[in-house]
């Protein structure tokens with residue numbers, strides 16, 4: 001059968017009768033140790049102790065019986081690791097970046113999440129947009145397969161060294177997989193948000209929300 005690419009976030013019935021798997025979104029793929037213990041507890045209490053990781057930096061807890069599903073969905077940790085995240089956070093990917101990786105040319109995860117949340121307050125989306133950040137040319141965040149890929153680099157802004165990105169566009173995954181290409185180099189991170197906003201409007205059908213369009 002020809003499947004479309006799916007991210008597995010949400011609740012889905014398994015082929016085994018009365019069992020379900022639930023995919024939870026981990027924003028920018030950052031999970032701290034206490035959260036990991038809590039997820040492991042959920043997998044033991046509601047499933048069979050198994051959990052699976054996805055290429056989009058999220059996780060799946062399988063084998064949850066119908067009878068336990070409602071209680072599982074009430075667990076407080078699902079407020080952070082949602083089964084129905086906002087659309088840009090849902091498909092946002094980021095490599096580790098300068099906070100914990102010595103190769104990094106820029107900070108990625110915190111910046112990526114903060115910027116995408118700001119864009120979500122400004123834009124209405126008509127389709128998902130996959131934004132991938134990677135902190136250096138090692139490309140752990142795979143910007144080449146993103147709708148909008150951002151690769152960390154050093155730039156000059158107002159005569160000083162600053163953090164910036166090279167912009168990649170045109171990446172596709174699934175049946176028509178295709179690597180995107182670098183279309184613009186050296187955008188200072190401080191100037192990036194309006195660039196992303198314009199791209200989302202012009203190339204991906206996003207619309208300014210009423211309040212944002214009046215600013």
Ligand code: SF4
Pocket residue numbers: 095096097098101102103104105134135136137138139140141
């Ligand atoms: S892409 Fe570079 S900065 Fe990001 S995790 Fe990989 S090596 Fe580190």
